[in-house]
Amino acid sequence: MAGSTLGIIYRITTWGESHGPGLGVVVDGCPAGLPLETNDIQSYLNRRKPGQSRMTTPRKEADAVEILSGVFEGQTTGAPISLLIRNTSQRSGDYSEIAACYRPGHADYTFDQKYGFRDYRGGGRSSGRETIGRVAAGAIAAKALSEFGIQLTAYTKSIGPVSIDPTAFDRKAILETPTSMPDREASARAEKYLEDCMRNYDSSGGVIECVIDGVPAGLGDPVFEKLDANLAKAIMSIGAVKAVEIGDGVEVSARRGSENNDAFRVENGRITKATNHAGGILGGISDGSPILLCAYIKPTPSIFSPQNTVNRDGEEISISIKGRHDPVIVPRAVVVVESMAAITILDALLVNAGAKMDHLKAIYKN
Amino acid sequence: MAGSTLGIIYRITTWGESHGPGLGVVVDGCPAGLPLETNDIQSYLNRRKPGQSRMTTPRKEADAVEILSGVFEGQTTGAPISLLIRNTSQRSGDYSEIAACYRPGHADYTFDQKYGFRDYRGGGRSSGRETIGRVAAGAIAAKALSEFGIQLTAYTKSIGPVSIDPTAFDRKAILETPTSMPDREASARAEKYLEDCMRNYDSSGGVIECVIDGVPAGLGDPVFEKLDANLAKAIMSIGAVKAVEIGDGVEVSARRGSENNDAFRVENGRITKATNHAGGILGGISDGSPILLCAYIKPTPSIFSPQNTVNRDGEEISISIKGRHDPVIVPRAVVVVESMAAITILDALLVNAGAKMDHLKAIYKN
Amino acid sequence: MAGSTLGIIYRITTWGESHGPGLGVVVDGCPAGLPLETNDIQSYLNRRKPGQSRMTTPRKEADAVEILSGVFEGQTTGAPISLLIRNTSQRSGDYSEIAACYRPGHADYTFDQKYGFRDYRGGGRSSGRETIGRVAAGAIAAKALSEFGIQLTAYTKSIGPVSIDPTAFDRKAILETPTSMPDREASARAEKYLEDCMRNYDSSGGVIECVIDGVPAGLGDPVFEKLDANLAKAIMSIGAVKAVEIGDGVEVSARRGSENNDAFRVENGRITKATNHAGGILGGISDGSPILLCAYIKPTPSIFSPQNTVNRDGEEISISIKGRHDPVIVPRAVVVVESMAAITILDALLVNAGAKMDHLKAIYKN
């Protein structure tokens, strides 16, 4: 199994390699009757497109999406939506070095161990371009969620040592800074830091946060299909993510119960919580507060600095990786995190439709 | 969907509530021909049994497991293994307070929102006792993995502010300290800290680490079924876990690539890594190094201190939770983390059996 | 994989062997709020219980069901419903002959080939008793369906050469004749035929029909999860079934289109069909007419007559099967067919809840 399908009802299947003819996704199980046009998807894809600043690879890709099925007269039909994005910038370059050696921090060695050989051109299936299908499917999920008043906002929380100031949150800056930070001042400092990394032939890690507003209480299931468990899987399945946290996450381990419990209270006649350390999920089920999650992202493993490694013949060598690489993965991964979260929430919403007799009776009136 | 099934080939289905007749699990897809007896499972269950120290609830449960199917003449048959653990200590106590109010940090409110009502006795399906089925299934998985030289070791890494000293690692101490810490000195300090929590009618969070040795390179799939993604889901699906990290996890976000990449090298004729920041997984596939993961656990939400909350009638009230509760979830959750990791690794091992033509030709010789 | 789980949202997992401690099923995904008591399930199990006439094995089993979880205060909670039926009549008899040889028409040889050995006592996992879990889960599904006005009726259509007269359909006779035929006259003839079979140390096959009334139009999906495809799988997965047909099934292959098409018409303001050759399903989706299906069942393979076969050492031998066996599987399989159909229809009903935006908006009002 290559494990390219995710979801129970809203089920996505991605495919494609960095240097093959193209990449894409089949979105099955999207409810019928959702207004959808190409630009709903293209605008999401544009957010992860390379070449938009000095902080991203200069590789130019149009990443233009074509809807091949599942949409008719401006609405989803309930049939699978197949989306195709052609690769246009595959350099015919020389991959013999990558083919022959195992780049540190990459999946070259593990692919060879698993499959016996690999498509070594630009990382093949483990390239960052694999996320194109995720973002295309995420755009549709986000569109569907918006019909229920659910809104996702992901952004860069930190790059290397530079973190945003949450009290100075500026939503517009997310799309306007090259770092995707909602804080222009922090963004400027992060850019400086990244320039220093590049000068030193190095790269940087960072953190992405995602806030999901408007999720009704009751989504997610109590045991293995907990909403946070599925978010953790969805986010950890993004290439460079090494940790996932929900709400206050890591910090809760050092706390006392009296500090960490969120008191319930009543506000305008609705039950809500005085604080949201839990990040909107209790017992695996959404509690009506905003869902908060963070993804911790490793530094781009492709660096110009010489590194020790081993080639396919089992000889120790030194390599220095050439080519077009982002000095930090984070800004372009922001929309990927948002997409994976959207896909997960929509699936939970659909699965939950059959949770109780009352739901079903609202649908199947006799 | 209640989402009580996990896994593709090694597929477990748990069931049961805290105060119903019992709890259990059906383990489907265990390979035939594995030697298995009751005690292989009972010894795991005993590790999570309550009442073993002052640090755990004084509730006494025998937690004796009965094998109802799938084992014949001392071996697994390939048929589903059904395991039953009867509840024996359900106090007939008064649950009217819990029934009527929403305890902070618990799933009371979210269950009511999802299902319209709930089995409120002792937390029902969201009780910590739900993990019994996981541990029983994990015991079988660990036994199967041991046949391939794969060994799991989980332990308490920290409780509140008290962390172990990794340079003083003492494996035997895991089973011998009440904290499950592999460091007797740190354990003694953690016990003091917990006593202070209890005196203040409070509770503590903590961190569990799990090391998995002997995993062959090549397990896990490159996209959504990444080994780390499935570990993240499995671990995050445990009740009180709020963050999961693989390898250096959270810390990598502040690093540079040159610090974080693990150089490959050759040792005794085998390819290995000079460091293991990646925690044994590259591109979602095991790389042959030990797999390292951490689970961040929130403080027990049930505390004696008075807390503000809301009742089912939507009135703000103050409650003080009585009953038998652990001041920290961590020590008894150690074997749960180990179990969920074992289940995930075994499933990956089974799924991987069909990964390449060479594997299949080793099985289906003509 | 032992493949003991079925369904997407209403998901059942059966377990147990003929001569182990018991058998059972875990029903996950049953909507919360369904009134359910033990007798709802027991009454279904009683319909497949042995020892009720000369036409069934004289083996006596109480087949008393215990609800272990998922029901609270007389309603399903949304949590998995675990059901246990203890075996009480396992003779300690001598199985050495069955253990050593491959009975014709049984799964002895294939189990040994698949798993390397087998639980040979009474057929083990491939015993007819395996259907107990199906019937228990089917009883719950049928109860849920009845809340939406959906009603299932299965019965014996033929035994050997004796078929019912559909124009003399007598619903009450299904539960009152030993053959489960809805035609007392045909039943009497079938009994005579079976007595002749028994006298000749032989057995008979037969056909079961199932009619499902009240299914709303729109259930089932258009490609692989077609309603008829899932019914075919569910029914063919019953031990002795060798063919499944929907509507006029086999006969349509010899027809012309003008004979086979069902004309739509309007009756009392509702769209309906003038005929129902299609058996209530068009393009994999229910059309609002009754769903009709037939299961063709092979003769009981266990017969007293001597048969040629091979033992585990690969030697040709002759055997004559002793023990307690039904001369025909059909009457006791009627409730199994009904159960598998109910499970399939309920799952389709739950999955369909997320099919279109209108459904979702009926549930998630803002």
Add this chain to the structure above:
Amino acid sequence: MAGSTLGIIYRITTWGESHGPGLGVVVDGCPAGLPLETNDIQSYLNRRKPGQSRMTTPRKEADAVEILSGVFEGQTTGAPISLLIRNTSQRSGDYSEIAACYRPGHADYTFDQKYGFRDYRGGGRSSGRETIGRVAAGAIAAKALSEFGIQLTAYTKSIGPVSIDPTAFDRKAILETPTSMPDREASARAEKYLEDCMRNYDSSGGVIECVIDGVPAGLGDPVFEKLDANLAKAIMSIGAVKAVEIGDGVEVSARRGSENNDAFRVENGRITKATNHAGGILGGISDGSPILLCAYIKPTPSIFSPQNTVNRDGEEISISIKGRHDPVIVPRAVVVVESMAAITILDALLVNAGAKMDHLKAIYKN
């Protein structure tokens, strides 16, 4: 859910409508290292292409397949294989009549009921062209199976009243007759019959048989994932199929056990069966004999003769269906049946790789 994904390890996802930009399939889980080129797939697709005789629709489609991913240097890589077939012959014709009315025997009415509206152009997702993705995925499965000595042969067994003579079986005739019958004489008679149907503005049903040689004993699981259950689902999920039988299927219901049981015997040192009434499957598991299955196919519902039906406004009308339609579905569906069988058998082979400890030890040697 649109239910467009099938399989556990070898998992296919089809998409596309008759009159959209194209159709295709994503094949995930194909083992790495299988030699594969475009022509392996194209040759299968050519077998279902329209316009090859008077017996098929004159619509001309190139049905040229493009491999978009998952193949590198002539071998499968283990990554998903995405296949695209562009539609080239969508007439811009007038679909207003189909859009407004419910054609008898078609899915028009049920799609509208399920989704609220439908892509009415040429049947949309329920067009026969939907099978293109199945055949493309089946071609790959058949190629993989051939590496293990497994060979599939499907053919037309009957058309209307004309059946082949099994004693005159002529394998070459399958690809050379316009009916796909392995009997040239019967084929000539069937052609005459079809001409008569066409003259009368009518259509015909028929039967397809599939023989699968070389399947090792042990494939399939004992309960819900029985090999015959999965074959039944796979075959019944093909548009016009109304019944599926395994081995002697329907006929066994009228037999006695002594007639129907297949005696085991030893031939050339191997255990085999004297007869094969069971069609190669016992207890849901392959027994090493050829697997035999039949699909009963309804007459093409699109006929020129006037038919009574209802329009979307609920008015009774008469229609006469124009356009390009096959007078019989069977010959072009032969390769679809073969493909679905291949997909099912390969998935069973992959799932079975983890069935017993011995298999796993052959792969994971330490």
